Amino acid sequence: PRHQGMAKNTNLRWRLPLVCLLWQLAMIVLFGVFVRFGAEADAHWEEEKREMNLTSDIENDFYFRYPSFQDVHVMIFVGFGFLMTFLKRYGFGAVGFNFLLAAFGIQWALLMQGWFHSFKDGKILIGVENLINADFCVGSVCIAFGAILGKTSPIQLLVMTLFQVTLFSVNEYILLNLLHVKDAGGSMTIHTFGAYFGLTVTRVLYRPNLEQSKDKQGSVYHSDLFAMIGTLYLWMYWPSFNSAISDHGDAQHRSAINTYCSLAACVLTTMAFSSMLQKKGKLDMVHIQNATLAGGVAVGTSAEMMLTPYGSLIVGAISGVVSTVGYVYFTPFLESRLHIQDTCGIHNLHAMPGLIGGIVGAITAAAATEDVYGKEGFIKAFDFTGVYQTRTPSIQGGFQAAGIVVSLLMAFAGGAIVGEPEGSTERGEHGEGRVEPACSWNSGIHVPEDEESDVYHMHNPDKPASP
């Protein structure tokens, strides 16, 4: 593939730089026109503080959210990046392109989300919460990337990022503002949307001849340890992820505790089912690397609610089972029957647990009572103020459920739109279907000769050993 790819590479030589530079130029212009510091990051803060009647600098939102922001930041860049290094010949590509798409996406996310949520007098006013939300938005792209890992060129990836960030922001606006849905940890907006978006794209980009390269695929011992770095950072910092944009005080505190509990339970059921479903009762590294995280996804919506620690354990335990079973049975089925090649198994890690998260959120909201939350806590937890003053828990539950459906529809529609033109463009260019784009991706990064990346990965119980 290396030599065949040269003609295309000449092409890439100009396309990637052009896209990056033009995009960056556009960002500078748009930021120049629209983006300014929010009140808490502006040098006028001293005056603002008096107006807001704050007695101390510690009341600045920075101190409520910055530690969580940094944890989320690590999850996006190290967590998602290294989680995808499990492929024997693809580690650097996974980390490198994840880095590129995330840096590309966060700028656009600051604008898109800013127009929807932080727009005031013609300016987008940003603070640390906007940085977290931009990271969240890009997180959904990293998830989708997991489905198409090894199948697209960097350019296609950037185009996908552009579309997905846009659509993410629209979907998020519909859910949070129009449906008045709660989703602080993004079970619906980030995981369900991101995963089904990616799965739709990979379905459109289906390449039957991918099977052939299977002999080159697989993981090696050290790439599995690198992947564990990704896994552990995602697992450890998930309580920060789910609590990062919750209300100050008890809500952030509660989100962290619920997520901690859910994740712990998820590890045990993942190990149990991994051992049970494997020949010889061994634990499968792929499950340990991925399914252990499902518990964080599955409480994304409900963690800030009064899910309670034992509720979290139940949700985490179930999601670990569903995710592990998914890796063993659903992933092969999706590929053979539905022609969905899900490289990293995001259907098991994000899609199904995301749906569980949405449903658990709807149920938890519907079951809320003033007794459990306290009169003030009840109103604060669901923002039942203003036009939503009369909304009841059961109605809220209904809207939460509607949020799942909307996210799904947006993901299918968006994925289909993005995937198709990409596919056809590349097909037109290279004649041979969608095999080549993967090669152009391979050669998109300069690696030593024997390190050519594999174009496709599937869980393979007989992983070949490293030399």
Place this chain on the structure above:
Amino acid sequence: PRHQGMAKNTNLRWRLPLVCLLWQLAMIVLFGVFVRFGAEADAHWEEEKREMNLTSDIENDFYFRYPSFQDVHVMIFVGFGFLMTFLKRYGFGAVGFNFLLAAFGIQWALLMQGWFHSFKDGKILIGVENLINADFCVGSVCIAFGAILGKTSPIQLLVMTLFQVTLFSVNEYILLNLLHVKDAGGSMTIHTFGAYFGLTVTRVLYRPNLEQSKDKQGSVYHSDLFAMIGTLYLWMYWPSFNSAISDHGDAQHRSAINTYCSLAACVLTTMAFSSMLQKKGKLDMVHIQNATLAGGVAVGTSAEMMLTPYGSLIVGAISGVVSTVGYVYFTPFLESRLHIQDTCGIHNLHAMPGLIGGIVGAITAAAATEDVYGKEGFIKAFDFTGVYQTRTPSIQGGFQAAGIVVSLLMAFAGGAIVGEPEGSTERGEHGEGRVEPACSWNSGIHVPEDEESDVYHMHNPDKPASP
């Protein structure tokens, strides 16, 4: 060992899942009966805030402790996990089983410690401090794991975790509540207890024929770099470890500074003695990976006291020397004479520095004066209120010393109890003594053929090179 292990694996196939699932079920039931959110994580917080007369959400304990909690969390899962990846063929097992036992242990620790310390009107009320304490408790199991690395099956490991967490909580209760001892960084409760517990277990599980497999042991270049990830995260975050549950304000601040100083000094004396005691004056990777951390252990009790920065330097410098000398002289001695096979050398990293930490804590407490601490600071630092109002520094020093002895006795007794039945069960099952359990452990995780894990490791000055 792979083929011989198959019969047992069939067994394992059902035992590991059953243990995990039943355990998780029990946790769900017990959490359902006992565990609820503490006041600062409950939705009633708004009302609570008024009652506690707090003016801002930032006064929620979450903001005092959550960043430290996350650092501790990283130490337990990445720090301890990766520190043990130095073995050539055992990296994934170390990280994976550390992950399993920690996720298993924190749930039980939340309950055990909750019954002792956070029990109110029939419920355990949890907040971020409970999460830190659960991580601490599990940390002591990770330490013990270091002594028996490669010698037990996953099941045995879980049984050990169950026992050790229980005993840890009892010991902690005796020290903190009955003896009214200070030990915020856990020199006694975590390190001394955890290390001697593990050393006792490994003594009971002594396998003379382990020597034979030495040709397969050793580290490789990359596994040493992975281990350095563990080392550095433990080293960097140790100030958070020792300050995580100290009193708000100056105590947390002081703990972090003392630990920072102690660790810096420890690196220099470790390097000095490593070079001095090695043929050719080279530095030994094992010392750099482990002994540099002794400074954190050795100020675990006294860091929150007025140890002063130069006091910390002295303690750190001494502990680096003791730990390095331990790796060179004590570890071989322990194995050949006392039949204690200490895979990771926890005697040098946790046991001896833990004892130093306990002693330094006792001395620092005994030397406390109202002049140094201030009248209020003195009472606050040692909680000399209520029934302890009349306790003097020298009496406190005596109780601190008693805490060391109690921790040691509990560790010896507990380790002997846990180790023996385990050993005999396995012996009865497999006939051939305790060699097999290690094999079942080996095959407990699914790895490529050439990656079979080694059952045993000792510091080997002639580490074989990687292919």
Place this chain on the structure above:
Amino acid sequence: PRHQGMAKNTNLRWRLPLVCLLWQLAMIVLFGVFVRFGAEADAHWEEEKREMNLTSDIENDFYFRYPSFQDVHVMIFVGFGFLMTFLKRYGFGAVGFNFLLAAFGIQWALLMQGWFHSFKDGKILIGVENLINADFCVGSVCIAFGAILGKTSPIQLLVMTLFQVTLFSVNEYILLNLLHVKDAGGSMTIHTFGAYFGLTVTRVLYRPNLEQSKDKQGSVYHSDLFAMIGTLYLWMYWPSFNSAISDHGDAQHRSAINTYCSLAACVLTTMAFSSMLQKKGKLDMVHIQNATLAGGVAVGTSAEMMLTPYGSLIVGAISGVVSTVGYVYFTPFLESRLHIQDTCGIHNLHAMPGLIGGIVGAITAAAATEDVYGKEGFIKAFDFTGVYQTRTPSIQGGFQAAGIVVSLLMAFAGGAIVGEPEGSTERGEHGEGRVEPACSWNSGIHVPEDEESDVYHMHNPDKPASP
């Protein structure tokens, strides 16, 4: 080199331990005489709190800065350490000696910076801000280390650290106190000074015969993934670096946002120019690992000012271009024409972006108006109080520019002084010029036979593959 080096190693056997132990002893004595806890870490805090009229423990500086401190700590030890593991045979040496020099340097930095900035009634009073500043100071040594990686013995490295920390503190005092310059993220004090110091040292230590060993140099696939750990942690935590010692409140908040924006833009232009300047349009791993970080350096001075998000994008975009172009064209030029062997390319990552950072800082300061900052914010941002009450923005801009020149001169002078005697000593000892010191360095750490470290690295487009 291994066998030839033995005589020297015998020497090293006593020199390294002696230097480390004597140094540590000196630190203990000096800390004993000078260093005490600052008010916020002292047990008298309760009384202090009343005097300072603080209502809550959360007002302790610990809670404003500790999370940022830990991020900076990770950057120094994991970030810089792992960034330098890209060399095939040098990973452990890079991490290990970075660890040694940093632990050595922070103690001396606490003293030097303490005498200049925290000296009161004969004592240095330390708190979390001192720890951050000590890490910053050592950061400049880590930068210089990058230029001479593989060319010096551990002893030489420690001597360099001693000199550089001293000079850093003097330079910092001149800039911050005498010139009253703002430089919270250290574009001038850390990056410009550190980089030109290191480049001067490597110029003095120039070894023409280094070229010969080129066949052994290069990176391997896994070492590049390890280096990416360093890159990503530096990249993610740079917002904490630039905001760590800014004023409480809006200044810290603003610094983080500006740095986040600058770094995002820098990634895109780095990728664009890396692909454009490379044969075949591929991305170069060296650029991704290094040039993507230039954006953080280039806003080090101005991040806490009202640079605005779009201003940050512009600065970040430019610095990515400059840095990448530097790797492609300047590094070979520096070596062939100026005999500056810059192992890690710090000229591109720290020197040029540092200069940009100083200039951007001067311009941003000169352009400041009361309108943009608010009346109070303007005074607070530049500390225009006391004797500086009458300083105008344009005068401030002039002083900022003077700060760049001073930093450069100090770096050149210091580097020349430190480099020369080192070189001559070693030359005198070993006869063969400066080749040997590198060997003594090689053998300074105990590694398996086939892992001998390479003495020199240059970007090599035909990196040999690993076996």
